[in-house]
Amino acid sequence: MTDAVHVVGKSAALPVRRHRLSTRLWHWLNVALFATLFMSGLGIFNAHPRLYWGQFGANFDHAWLELERFPGWITLPGHYSLALSRRWHLSAAPIFAFALLAYMLWSLVNRHFSRDLAFRRGELAPGHVWRDVIDHARLRFPVGEVALRYNVLQKASYNLVLFLLLPALILSGLAMSPGMNAAWPWLIDLFGGRQSARSVHFIAVWAMIAFIVVHVLMVLLAGPVNEVRSMVTGWYRVPPERAP
């Protein structure tokens, strides 16, 4: 790379600090843990691929969903072993849960939540939200200073994941443990029974998969190198303003 190109590149796209260390660490830890939990979870599901609502549910009861077993290329381990799937799942789950807790506390302290994730005045106005929807649909990604902040749909989806989907996954997982049922009887009542908790766990994980698909798609469309670098090193090149 010549100096001239380097200078031009720099002036065209100033690198700025974008993601905090807490966010970056948590993000990549989650990539590994979520993949482990998802794949071992499908392995566990394969032991009884039927879902019910309520306190009980077995083969002779009404299932609201009945599936074939998930194939080996997407389960952990790659062959059917309920015991090993459980070992993977139960090893990753506490780390995943405590990492979320640590991230939440850290993000309160370093004000990531209040600065980056809290909605600002006027942001939730229907006109503003609609404009953001249109921008997404047209794949018009923010440029200049605006690109440094999360847009309203981004904030909404991150908040949904952080404060609803991930807690729902963790709590419904805990609610399936008979030991925890004795320790915290209120937890299972939150879901309306153990089989309901199992159904919620399943639905929440597929909602997470939907989020991840859209999330990765957005990264690819918005400029994968710049976006991934900013999540690895923290440095992000601000996309220049469009020519008028």
Added chain:
Amino acid sequence: MIRSNRREFVLGASALLAGCDRLAANEDFRKALFSSENFHKWAQRALTQRDALAREFRPDQISPFFRPNGTANPNTDAYKALWRNGFADWRLRVTGLVQRPLSVSLQQLQAMPHREQITRHDCVEGWSAIGKWRGVPLRTLLEGVGLSTRARYLVFRCADRMGGGDSYYESIDMIDAFHPQTILAFALNDRPLRVANGAPLRLRVERQLGYKQAKYLMEIEAVESLSAIGRGNGGYWEDVAGYEWYAGI
């Protein structure tokens, strides 16, 4: 370029999966993976009152059909002989580290003070069934035999043999043994236990998963350590497939 990236991605993903499987075959990694059971046991016990009860349900919440699992009929000559005369010759033996070993008949057990509980049975596979159990609190029996202070676990030996010909067995520690809902059940939903559900007597440890609820009980042995029993992991499924000994998870 894009195509080769995608190919690399697919190759990478399958390599990662193969890597995980290979990792799990590594003895040290396997030990680490299996040790999370200790964390769960420690955390759950720390959060739980020693005698905290499992949920008990109303009669209208009972499952229409209580699904049997594992052995549906031991089908050995010895078991068939016991079954043929209504388990009149069956005896439960309490042995090992006890001051007064015991041999007790079904009739004697039924005459003892008993407990009824409508509880949920959670199979490790994911399904649940609710049933009403009647049986003798294990604590009553243990107080009768006088446990040695060295006794740390109870091993439950069963009449059924699983696939490989090994006898089914399970074990619990004294926290669960003396829990008020831990009973030796001889009736399910107001009827004598059916063969499929473990006749004549099965264990109920209500804060743990289904594979702990040993059926077709023949003997309870008080021991100091589980290492010399079976392959040393404290239960049939623990030995054969690597399930957690602590099944509260």
